[in-house]
Amino acid sequence: MSATLAQLLPHPTRWRHVVSYMLSVYRREWQGSLFSAFIEPLVILAGLGIGLGVLVGDRAAAITGGVSYVAYIAPALMASSAMNLGASEAAWPILARIQWVRVYHAILATPLNAADVMVGAIAFMGGKLLFTAAFFAAALLAFGIVTTPLGAIGTIAATALTGIAFAAPVTAFSVTRQNDQGFAFIFRMIITPLSFFSGTYFPIENLPGPAQAIAWLTPLAHGVALDRAFALGRPLPDAWVHVAVLLAWAIGGTMVASVLFRRRMLK
């Protein structure tokens, strides 16, 4: 089956109708997600500040570069929480619209093509990630971990990009699924380990060499590096490399998702 370029690329404007469709759905549930977006960072920061932070004390000074351990891990947890949100938004809700509610079948009968649907769906996730990241940044400001406007804006942008860098490839995985069994594997074998080994609680340099290399291939390590630099106002010489890796995952994932979604639906 050979597809023309126009069938593989999103239309300049049509994908936005998918975003507006998702917003119509979201309108019914946004209060709920507002609540969790507000509560989640507070729970994480309070729990760690009171618990782990006190336990670790100044013993981590060697790796934190002078800031408290909470201040060190808080921006990393912001990135990690975006990874979780991005991956789960790209899992069940995507599969449901293919397999259970089947609404994507109806959408592909309109002028929209497969790439429009994928780009629209992932763009919506990006919006939701921005929204959630803004609450997290507000909590970091409230706890005095982020102190500058650039820190707040920078962490919000880097966090949302980190979330999309997971949402896009997970979407590409979801569109190939017949049921949700594969998702448990993704979360247990990829998402959860990454949340520990991406420079979140300790520097990546403490990992054995090959593990370091793997960590740097995945998006979270780069999201953590960016968020930490923005939050703590530290220079980050390779910032553009981190952004480039995240963009590569986001754009590459969206492209692969579009091709696989088309293959799945247009038989």
Added chain:
Amino acid sequence: MPNPSNAPMIRARSLTKRFGERVAVSGIDFDVNPGEFFGFLGPNGAGKTTTMRMIAGVSPRTSGELEILGGDPDREGARIRAEIGVVHQQETLDQELTVRENLLVFGRFFGMDRKVIATRADELLELFQLTDRAKDQVEPLSGGMKRRLSIARALIASPTILMLDEPTTGLDPQARHLLWDALQRLKRGGTTIVLTTHYMDEAEQLCDRLVVMDQAKIVAVGSPRQLITEHASREVLELRFPGGTDSLPTTALEGIGDRYERLAERVIIGCENGEAAHARALASGLTPESWLVRRSSLEDVFLRLTGRSLDE
């Protein structure tokens, strides 16, 4: 529009679709004319849904020609899909939205203006008797209502062609008749309608013209009346043998009518006069448990053409 009013809306020549080794549609030819109610009749697996999917631009053909509204659905997909409303066999409504929101959201996919969509949505809710339920969620609706909502949604952008895949499967008789009435009204309004069905009565009631499909091929084309006249006798005598029909002597069956089909527990006899044929059957020593005489239907056409009954 590159479609002069007399040209067919849909034109297929040697249209073929293969899935690996399996041939789902094998070199079929048909034309659907403007304003026509056109049907694909056949058992499950005959290739009807695949044909519909090719027309709707969501299944690229393997070979052959397919022209819809003057264009190739594989190359001008977006333009053609904008002119076609599709109602899928399985439900594809968004359960998280209300009845009316389902229509509003869908209009956006066709790039319609929000105000125009709102007006059109209210018209359609009225037409399909869903105005009372406009603000309700989709889930508690009955099967018939959901199906009407699916059709209303497919009509949001006022398509030139409406396509329905098995629209009344799973509906109770009253809901079916309500739906048939709605479709007749649409046809009178000038919409070209293409449907697939495995219900004979549905095809007979609704279609101006239809093709009978079996095993990936078209086995007959015409209006329901033409097909019956051409492929079936005037009346049908059905003899019922609950003990099976294998042991019945062929010589006895042959003399009764113009032709006969031996099914598992029934013998179907095509004839001019059913009463007279029944008398001949008894005279030749057959002892059916029960019998009936009826006018020939599309079911008999199908049986004649394929040697199988549709529900087998």
